Amino acid sequence: MSEYIISGGRxxxxxxxxxxxxxxxxxxxCACLLCDGxxxxxxxxxxxxxxxxxxxILNLFGCETSFADGQIRVNSENARFCGxxxxxxxxxxxxxxxxxxxxxxxxxxxxxxxxxxELGSRPIDLHLSAFAKMGLSVSDTGMEVKCSGCPHxxxxxxxxxxxxxxxxxxxxxxxxxxxxxxTNAAREPEIEDLQNFINAMGGNIRGAGSxxxxxxxxxxxxxxxxxxxxxxxxxxxxxxxxxATDGEITVSGVCPSHLTAVxxxxxxxxxxxxxxHDSITASRGGQFILSPGKVETSPYPGFPTDAQxxxxxxxxxxxxxxxxxxGVFDDRLRVSxxxxxxxxxxxxxxxxxxxxxxxxxxxxxxxxxxxxxxxxLVIAAMSARxxxxxxxxxxxxxxxxxxxxxLRGLGGNIVKLKD
Ligand code: EPZ
Numbered sequence: 001m002s003e004y005i006i007s008g009g010r011x012x013x014x015x016x017x018x019x020x021x022x023x024x025x026x027x028x029x030c031a032c033l034l035c036d037g038x039x040x041x042x043x044x045x046x047x048x049x050x051x052x053x054x055x056x057i058l059n060l061f062g063c064e065t066s067f068a069d070g071q072i073r074v075n076s077e078n079a080r081f082c083g084x085x086x087x088x089x090x091x092x093x094x095x096x097x098x099x100x101x102x103x104x105x106x107x108x109x110x111x112x113x114x115x116x117x118e119l120g121s122r123p124i125d126l127h128l129s130a131f132a133k134m135g136l137s138v139s140d141t142g143m144e145v146k147c148s149g150c151p152h153x154x155x156x157x158x159x160x161x162x163x164x165x166x167x168x169x170x171x172x173x174x175x176x177x178x179x180x181x182x183t184n185a186a187r188e189p190e191i192e193d194l195q196n197f198i199n200a201m202g203g204n205i206r207g208a209g210s211x212x213x214x215x216x217x218x219x220x221x222x223x224x225x226x227x228x229x230x231x232x233x234x235x236x237x238x239x240x241x242x243x244a245t246d247g248e249i250t251v252s253g254v255c256p257s258h259l260t261a262v263x264x265x266x267x268x269x270x271x272x273x274x275x276x277h278d279s280i281t282a283s284r285g286g287q288f289i290l291s292p293g294k295v296e297t298s299p300y301p302g303f304p305t306d307a308q309x310x311x312x313x314x315x316x317x318x319x320x321x322x323x324x325x326x327g328v329f330d331d332r333l334r335v336s337x338x339x340x341x342x343x344x345x346x347x348x349x350x351x352x353x354x355x356x357x358x359x360x361x362x363x364x365x366x367x368x369x370x371x372x373x374x375x376x377l378v379i380a381a382m383s384a385r386x387x388x389x390x391x392x393x394x395x396x397x398x399x400x401x402x403x404x405x406x407l408r409g410l411g412g413n414i415v416k417l418k419d
Pocket of ligand 1: 023026093123126127128160162163305306399
């Protein structure tokens with residue numbers, strides 16, 4: 001297991017350009033399976049392990065793929081149906097999106113249930129019930145899922161604005177017969193990016209970002225060149241690190257309006273934020289970090305659950321007590337116990353963590369439990385006194401490209417030890 005060795009206590013200062021959004025490029029790569037009319041070129045793609053796994057799955061379907069210099073090319077003209085083996089599907093949650101893409105292209109799909117970050121129960125009941133409403137026959141043994149049939153028009157209400165379910169419906173319906181309307185759809189920027197990509201291929205989807213999405217099925221989709229949006233959570237990671245280490249970091253390559261909830265919280269915690277067209281600068285100029293009181297994660301445009309552990313890391317030494325309620329996943333506070341090893345004072349009750357600001361953090365040996373909490377541990381280690389060892393960093397590499405290189409570029413003292 002690879003690990004990071006970090007010597008903390010120095011401010012992180014400088015500029016970093018974030019990569020393309022992980023949670024955008026993954027559904028868009030699944031959507032490439034739907035295109036049998038030419039070559040697709042995606043730019044601003046992050047070189048992360050989840051992208052590698054997704055390309056392996058596309059290759060299994062017979063798609064030709066290549067990845068160089070941030071650019072991915074996909075040719076799905078000769079793609080043919082196949083089931084996806086469990087070992088690949090089990091590696092990441094987004095593999096579930098191949099259900100909708102395969103159903104949309106081949107009118108059948110077959111794969112194990114998806115894996116991914118352990119954040120509590122991660123059912124796919126909303127995905128499967130939507131497929132059934134679109135006329136697919138769905139069988140779910142609990143281990144394996146099979147769908148078959150041609151998706152037709154339907155009116156679908158999502159009881160929860162699930163990101164994955166919204167994306168899977170868009171993928172299954174965009175080449176279906178008829179019109180699918182999704183009410184209470186997820187509104188994340190990555191949903192809009194998926195809509196814009198499918199429309200650029202000749203699809204007909206509207207309403208992404210509004211909560212009501214209308215998908216008109218089309219016969220064919222053609223090749224296209226497309227640029228992936230910047231990663232708002234990667235940006236949040238560096239902004240939180242600037243405040244935690246009393247540095248100053250400018251992140252570029254991201255749309256500032258995609259992380260307003262995060263930058264507002266940084267300001268409410270005593271930080272200062274300067275937003276320009278496609279960059280954001282965060283610092284606190286030696287001022288104390290203040291507790292913002294209560295933080296509650298919720299679907300976009302609310303405070304993003306993916307930034308919950310990042311902000312917790314930022315607030316470990318804040319004056320006062322912060323109540324952080326995880327409103328999206330039922331088990332996403334485990335990182336608290338790793339922070340406690342570093343001297344943090346946190347009590348967890350159900351889906352709420354009470355972070356009592358402490359004087360200093362000190363280096364410790366900690367374990368990354370998932371992608372975002374791994375990044376959060378790096379933030380805490382950068383602000384702690386002494387040396388930290390962060391184990392299981394393969395979780396972090398699923399979503400952060402060149403993480404240690406970018407942090408060294410900001411003055412961080414971090415080394416990656418391969419096992
Ligand atoms: C996506 O996961 C992201 N992953 C997650 O990012 C992100 O945290 C999440 O959306 C919320 O924003 C990708 O885009 C690859 P959901 P997803 O369906 O689609 C419940 C990261 O670190 N639910 O919106 O799985 C579910 O249990 C990852 O980048 C059902 O009950 O999120 C959860 O409590 C982590 N039934 C809530 O909805 C369903 O059928 C949110 O899930 C589906 C979901």
